Amino acid sequence: MSNSYIGKSIPRMESFEKVTGIAKYVHDMALPGMLYAKILTSPHAHARIVSIDKSEAEKLPGVKAVLVGSELPYKLGLYLIDKDILAKGKVRYQGEAVAAVAAESEEIARRAIELIKVEYEPLTPVFDPVEAIQEDAPLVHEDLGSYDYMKGVFNPIAGTNIANHFKLRKGDVEKGFKDSYRIFENEYTMPQVNHVPLETHAVIAEWTKSGRINIYTSAQSPFAVRNLMSIAFKIPHSKIHVRVPYVGGGFGGKAGIHLEPLAACLSKKAGGRPVKIVASREEEFNTIPSRQGLTARIKTGVSEEGRVLAQEIVYYWDAGAYADYGVNIGRASGYSGAGPYEIENVKLDSYTIYTNHPFGTAYRGFGHVEFFWAIERQMDIIARELGIDPYEFRMKNLLKPGSITITGEKIRENTGRVDKCLKTVVEAIEWGEQKTEEEKQEEFKKGKVTGKGFAVLHKAPAMPTFTSCSAIIKFNEDGSVNVVVSGVDYGQGTYTALAQIAAEVLKMPIEKVHMVWECDTDTGPYDWQTVASRFTFMGGNAIIKAAHDAIDQMKEVASAVLRAPKDELEIGNEKIYVKHNPDEFLTYREVAMGYTYPNGNSIGGPIIGRGKYIAQGLTNLDPETGQGLPALDWTYGAHAVEIEVDVRTGELELKKVVSAFDVGKVVNKLLCEGQVVGGVVQGIGTSLYEGFVYTPDGRLLTNSFTDYKIPTSKDIPDVVEPLFVETPQLDGPFGARGVAEHPMISVHAAIGNAIYNAIGVDIMELPITSERIWRAIKEKERRDQRAKTLKG
Amino acid sequence: MGREELLKKEITVTVNGETFTKSVSCNKTLLSFLRDDLYLTGTKEGCGEGECGACTVIMDGKPVNSCLVLAVEAGGHEILTIEGLSRNGELHPIQEAFIRHQGIQCGFCTPGMIMSAKALLDRNPHPTEEEIKDAISGNLCRCTGYKPIINAVKDVAERGEKR
Ligand code: FES
Ligand code: FES
Numbered sequence: 001m002s003n004s005y006i007g008k009s010i011p012r013m014e015s016f017e018k019v020t021g022i023a024k025y026v027h028d029m030a031l032p033g034m035l036y037a038k039i040l041t042s043p044h045a046h047a048r049i050v051s052i053d054k055s056e057a058e059k060l061p062g063v064k065a066v067l068v069g070s071e072l073p074y075k076l077g078l079y080l081i082d083k084d085i086l087a088k089g090k091v092r093y094q095g096e097a098v099a100a101v102a103a104e105s106e107e108i109a110r111r112a113i114e115l116i117k118v119e120y121e122p123l124t125p126v127f128d129p130v131e132a133i134q135e136d137a138p139l140v141h142e143d144l145g146s147y148d149y150m151k152g153v154f155n156p157i158a159g160t161n162i163a164n165h166f167k168l169r170k171g172d173v174e175k176g177f178k179d180s181y182r183i184f185e186n187e188y189t190m191p192q193v194n195h196v197p198l199e200t201h202a203v204i205a206e207w208t209k210s211g212r213i214n215i216y217t218s219a220q221s222p223f224a225v226r227n228l229m230s231i232a233f234k235i236p237h238s239k240i241h242v243r244v245p246y247v248g249g250g251f252g253g254k255a256g257i258h259l260e261p262l263a264a265c266l267s268k269k270a271g272g273r274p275v276k277i278v279a280s281r282e283e284e285f286n287t288i289p290s291r292q293g294l295t296a297r298i299k300t301g302v303s304e305e306g307r308v309l310a311q312e313i314v315y316y317w318d319a320g321a322y323a324d325y326g327v328n329i330g331r332a333s334g335y336s337g338a339g340p341y342e343i344e345n346v347k348l349d350s351y352t353i354y355t356n357h358p359f360g361t362a363y364r365g366f367g368h369v370e371f372f373w374a375i376e377r378q379m380d381i382i383a384r385e386l387g388i389d390p391y392e393f394r395m396k397n398l399l400k401p402g403s404i405t406i407t408g409e410k411i412r413e414n415t416g417r418v419d420k421c422l423k424t425v426v427e428a429i430e431w432g433e434q435k436t437e438e439e440k441q442e443e444f445k446k447g448k449v450t451g452k453g454f455a456v457l458h459k460a461p462a463m464p465t466f467t468s469c470s471a472i473i474k475f476n477e478d479g480s481v482n483v484v485v486s487g488v489d490y491g492q493g494t495y496t497a498l499a500q501i502a503a504e505v506l507k508m509p510i511e512k513v514h515m516v517w518e519c520d521t522d523t524g525p526y527d528w529q530t531v532a533s534r535f536t537f538m539g540g541n542a543i544i545k546a547a548h549d550a551i552d553q554m555k556e557v558a559s560a561v562l563r564a565p566k567d568e569l570e571i572g573n574e575k576i577y578v579k580h581n582p583d584e585f586l587t588y589r590e591v592a593m594g595y596t597y598p599n600g601n602s603i604g605g606p607i608i609g610r611g612k613y614i615a616q617g618l619t620n621l622d623p624e625t626g627q628g629l630p631a632l633d634w635t636y637g638a639h640a641v642e643i644e645v646d647v648r649t650g651e652l653e654l655k656k657v658v659s660a661f662d663v664g665k666v667v668n669k670l671l672c673e674g675q676v677v678g679g680v681v682q683g684i685g686t687s688l689y690e691g692f693v694y695t696p697d698g699r700l701l702t703n704s705f706t707d708y709k710i711p712t713s714k715d716i717p718d719v720v721e722p723l724f725v726e727t728p729q730l731d732g733p734f735g736a737r738g739v740a741e742h743p744m745i746s747v748h749a750a751i752g753n754a755i756y757n758a759i760g761v762d763i764m765e766l767p768i769t770s771e772r773i774w775r776a777i778k779e780k781e782r783r784d785q786r787a788k789t790l791k792g
Numbered sequence: 793m794g795r796e797e798l799l800k801k802e803i804t805v806t807v808n809g810e811t812f813t814k815s816v817s818c819n820k821t822l823l824s825f826l827r828d829d830l831y832l833t834g835t836k837e838g839c840g841e842g843e844c845g846a847c848t849v850i851m852d853g854k855p856v857n858s859c860l861v862l863a864v865e866a867g868g869h870e871i872l873t874i875e876g877l878s879r880n881g882e883l884h885p886i887q888e889a890f891i892r893h894q895g896i897q898c899g900f901c902t903p904g905m906i907m908s909a910k911a912l913l914d915r916n917p918h919p920t921e922e923e924i925k926d927a928i929s930g931n932l933c934r935c936t937g938y939k940p941i942i943n944a945v946k947d948v949a950e951r952g953e954k955r
């Protein structure tokens with residue numbers, strides 16, 4: 001029975017629950033006596049709250065609690081404690097929660113909200129991150145200097161809008177530029193986008209009179225919710241109970257903490273009755289955080305042969321009004337922000353900047369989707385200008401075993417191979433001979449022009465150096481097991497992969513491995529957060545250890561019963577047997593709860609395996625140079641695309657996307673492919689359609705599905721082909737690495753590069769709408785015309 | 793209270809083969825009636841505005857966004873929800889195909905998606921790929937990238953399994 005589950009395509013184990021509607025999400029739950037809450041949001045992007053009158057709302061029959069910010073003396077935050085539960089003193093973005101009501105019904109709560117009167121005095125807002133770091137910019141957080149934050153990791157600058165300044169210095173860029181044959185400087189931008197989980201954020205909380213807080217929430221990280229609430233409310237961890245049932249998509253947007261504290265405070269005020277808050281779709285766009293925007297400036301120096309000698313990068317993150325989580329995006333994008341390239345001289349500054357936009361948080365890719373737009377467009381532009389094939393150019397510069405990363409980490413044989421990923425996808429689209437000028441002209445005349453492009457990517461889990469997790473494997477009376485972990489499976493399929501790993505190590509049928517679905521901080525083992533594509537890696541390692549622990553306990557019992565030394569025992573087919581005499585055995589079932597001899601004597605006891613895993617060898621980075629070891633493992637990848645552009649309308653058709661990732665080991669092909677196809681299509685959304693649009697005074701216009709379009713079934717390419725490279729990660733479970741976020745990264749750059757390949761225009765801003773392409777074509781025609789006239 | 797009583801109306805509606813007579817407020821949606829009054833929470837709400845399809849149910853053979861239909865409008869009609877699709881614990885061929893192809897990730901769009909697919913296959917047992925894409929174009933899915941869903945529907949059509 002060796003390797004019978006690893007590599008198998010097994011459908012999600014909760015499939016039946018999901019196709020029948022049995023699976024219960026927080027949306028579907030109700031508790032006895034439950035109240036419903038609604039939120040009043042700010043109409044202004046930046047304004048002082050002069051007064052709030054809630055007396056009318058409180059008088060409305062059925063209203064049980066009305067809360068405003070001044071009643072809540074708490075501050076919250078993951079890395080930087082900058083958030084209020086409800087706005088206090090001033091509002092910092094349009095859509096920010098200002099007051100909340102809990103009432104007998106949603107209808108009453110809604111009416112009560114309308115009765116709350118708030119007087120505002122508008123303040124000057126700031127929206128552009130580059131403007132926001134100018135000397136005289138209005139401050140979003142005047143008190144930044146007094147906020148608590150994770151010391152030694154982050155660097156907020158008091159008296160400015162800079163929530164974090166991450167610095168990286170490697171080699172000597174000035175010298176690198178001096179030695180360069182040519183230097184390229186460009187700016188790239190990307191707007192904020194929303195995660196759009198189909199299930200909006202939902203929570204039910206009760207703050208009982210006995211001082212306990214019980215919560216059901218659609219969160220990715222139950223222990224983070226508990227920890228942050230414990231810190232904010234100064235309540236012991238053991239008095240906070242967080243449970244997470246099925247979650248309808250997260251993509252990072254449900255990491256950290258969101259509506260839980262507000263629901264708890266409303267409950268407390270309502271005398272302990274449970275309170276449910278379900279974000280409306282508008283609130284999901286406008287009140288709950290989204291992904292940060294980015295303006296990237298890159299200056300690259302290259303040698304004549306096409307080696308990148310120096311790169312100076314500045315990332316200006318539009319963090320929006322709060323940056324409690326956002327600061328770590330700026331940091332993660334700093335230490336990996338030059339892409340998977342070996343560059344001797346790098347100067348990188350990544351500024352997480354407060355603005356008066358809705359704020360940003362983790363979103364699949366964690367900064368990498370954003371900066372790779374810049375890096376991978378830049379690489380293509382340079383290659384073209386040097387007259388070198390962009391594939392050859394990348395191959396000259398990509399990290400390989402022996403290379404040193406920008407933080408000083410040495411790449412090893414088992415780190416993963418980005419070059420192999422790139423080669424794989426480039427071959428799949430048959431990159432090679434380019435069209436001649438005549439052929440291009442011919443196509444142009446016909447109105448439809450085809451093009452090809454590609455881009456690489458990398459990402460490591462972005463997490464604190466001390467990130468840990470644990471797993472419990474409990475044997476049941478019949479010899480089956482319950483596996484308890486506290487990372488959440490909100491659709492990625494991780495639980496199925498973990499069950500495969502458990503079944504593999506325990507050498508038992510997967511049907512007998514039950515993953516305990518609801519996460520529960522009272523009874524489940526600790527896990528930091530379900531983010532950063534780290535759950536299969538760390539959770540998998542913890543489960544392997546838990547399984548070995550359980551096996552060891554069973555062998556202990558079997559050794560006594562079978563009168564054989566432990567090391568001569570083996571397991572297989574749900575039995576513990578003597579290696580040289582397999583007929584001498586005990587079944588798992590016989591030892592699961594303790595073994596009983598024929599005369600009634602019993603030994604052993606219930607078998608409970610424990611396993612844990614803590615990130616190994618990670619270091620805090622040097623505050624001045626960014627040098628150190630930030631990465632547990634790197635997953636590399638590449639995408640290649642084939643497109644067709646209608647030159648009359650600017651319409652773009654994506655014909656084919658081929659993607660390859662070095663996942664170390666494919667644990668479950670069906671689910672891995674699902675992650676890739678889903679991630680690529682989400683990446684297409686970011687590439688072509690999505691982006692927040694505001695009025696000049698900062699009101700979000702794209703706050704519904706009417707105005708914010710995500711890909712539908714009609715927007716997907718004919719072919720999406722997932723491919724895998726397997727360079728085993730020596731410390732990964734069966735050699736595996738995470739691949740949840742990566743499929744979304746760099747899709748846009750591959751498309752942008754293909755557009756240049758097709759029609760010779762450079763798109764520098766996302767999303768690549770038809771209008772943007774059309775305008776670029778017109779602009780190019782004007783330029784070409786002018787050049788002709790000048791020549792003539 | 794009295795005013796609210798006035799705004800109530802009694803309806804008789806058949807849901808998954810069972811007939812219910814209930815008094816509902818005139819502004820209650822069919823979605824809320826199914827979820828809050830009948831506890832059929834398999835039908836989901838993703839937007840409440842007719843833009844996401846998570847609330848799709850079949851009314852008299854046609855797919856509708858139940859968040860846009862008032863409960864009183866459903867009076868006298870026949871409704872099929874995800875809960876009514878499998879019989880005696882046996883899955884409908886579409887449900888089985890969704891599992892085989894893993895047209896499911898988080899599962900939140902799944903009930904609505906399956907109901908749209910069912911309505912399509914009932915009226916057109918052998919749809920082209922374009923027809924499949926059209927039929928589910930009002931159902932948003934953020935997780936799967938649609939490919940496995942389309943493949944699942946194609947597969948059912950090819951196998952010609954019906955129920
Ligand atoms: S909930 Fe009905 S369409 Fe979105
Ligand atoms: S499976 Fe999550 S939205 Fe479709």
